[in-house]
Amino acid sequence: xxSVGLHLPTLSVQEGDNxxxxxxxxxxxxxxxxxxxxxxxxxxxxxxxIRSNMDKRQGQRVTVLLNKTVKHLSLQIAATQPGDxxxxxxxxxxxxxxxxxxxxGKGNQVVVIP
Amino acid sequence: DVKVTQSSxxxxxxxxxxxxxxxxxxxxxxxxxxxxxDPGLGLRLIYFSYDVKMKExxxxxxxxxxxxxxxxRFSLILESASTNQTSMYLCASSRRWGPSSYEQYFxxxxxxxxx
Numbered sequence: 001x002x003s004v005g006l007h008l009p010t011l012s013v014q015e016g017d018n019x020x021x022x023x024x025x026x027x028x029x030x031x032x033x034x035x036x037x038x039x040x041x042x043x044x045x046x047x048x049x050i051r052s053n054m055d056k057r058q059g060q061r062v063t064v065l066l067n068k069t070v071k072h073l074s075l076q077i078a079a080t081q082p083g084d085x086x087x088x089x090x091x092x093x094x095x096x097x098x099x100x101x102x103x104x105g106k107g108n109q110v111v112v113i114p
Numbered sequence: 115d116v117k118v119t120q121s122s123x124x125x126x127x128x129x130x131x132x133x134x135x136x137x138x139x140x141x142x143x144x145x146x147x148x149x150x151x152d153p154g155l156g157l158r159l160i161y162f163s164y165d166v167k168m169k170e171x172x173x174x175x176x177x178x179x180x181x182x183x184x185x186x187r188f189s190l191i192l193e194s195a196s197t198n199q200t201s202m203y204l205c206a207s208s209r210r211w212g213p214s215s216y217e218q219y220f221x222x223x224x225x226x227x228x229x
Contacts, residue, residue, distance in 0.1 A: 008154060032216050043118070043204055043220030044157070089156060093216055100216060101147065101172070106156040 008087060010109040019077040021108045023090035028071060030092040034102065035064060035075045039086045047075070047088075077110075085112045117141070118221035120205055126227045133192040135224050137205030144210035146188035147218060148172075148180060151202040163188055164210060195228045202226075 013019045025033065031052040036044035050057045050064045050073075057064050063076040073090050087109050091102040121136035139146065144165055149157040149172075159172030161180040169180050177199060181189045188207075192199055202225050206218040 034216065041222070043206075043222050045220070046217050049216065101159060101162055102216070102218060103159075104157040106154060 008107050008109045010111060012111045012113060013080045013084075015082060015112055015114050016079055019075075019080045019084065019110055021075045021077075021088050021110065023073040023075075023105050023108075025071050025073060025090065025092045025105070027092060027094070027103075028068070030094075032093040033064070033066065033073055034091045035062075035073075036089045036091060036104075037086045038089065038107075044089060080110075080112050082112050082114055085110060118205055118207055118219050120203075120221040120224050122224050123222065124225050124227075126229065127192075127195050128229055129196060131192075131195050131228075133195050133226065133228075135190040135192075135203055135205075135226070137188045137190070137207075137221055138186055139188075139205075139207040139219070140186065141207060141209075141219065142185065143207035143219075144185070145208045145215075145218075146182065147206040147208075148178075148188065148190045149204045149206065150174070151204055151223070157204065160190065195226075197228050200226060200228045 034049045035047040037047050038044040048059045048064050050066050055066050061078045065074045087107045089107045090105045093100050094103045118139045127133050147162040148160045151157050158174050160178050163169045163182040179191045202223050204223045205221040208218045209215040
């Protein structure tokens with residue numbers, strides 16, 4: 001919602017530039033990670049996922065990089081557009097298969113400057 | 115198209131009132147979840163359910179209960195609302211099994227204010 005972005009790390013990006021959003025995770029046993037995007041007034045929406053046996057995955061204008069050594073995840077957005085302004089959350093899987101749930105990071109706000 | 119709906123976008127209740135937040139999904143998903151979202155704290159899991167009549171506590175269940183009488187509907191109940199339960203509440207659902215079972219689909223949220 002409109003107050004979700006308060007108190008969050010904020011990345012201000014010029015339209016057309018690339019954005020990089022970072023996330024540290026805690027559980028070295030996590031084997032699946034997801035990035036979600038939340039626009040103002042909406043619920044989070046799935047962007048891209050990656051399994052722990054990969055270190056890179058590409059989607060449309062987005063790339064996720066996974067560094068298991070330092071437990072770090074990043075989301076790269078190419079040619080950032082005004083519609084990319086949102087809060088971005090990384091999430092890792094907790095629990096066992098069939099009873100899995102997600103643990104979310106606190107989020108990063110991206111503000112695109114036209 | 116996948117859809118998760120929540121009964122209210124905005125709700126204002128008084129301290130001590132019993133509050134019901136309803137969530138319905140039309141995807142025949144087994145799993146359903148309730149989160150609360152507060153500025154700077156991200157999404158925190160309150161309760162989740164893997165099947166009808168089944169429920170498990172999440173990270174912050176205190177002050178809340180849930181009900182899942184039908185597969186498509188998951189209700190969050192605040193037995194006696196308090197001001198520290200003022201928050202954005204998000205419902206989500208997912209498949210329990212299969213290659214996309216980790217992906218959760220979210221509703222638009224209910225902004226609850228307790229005065």
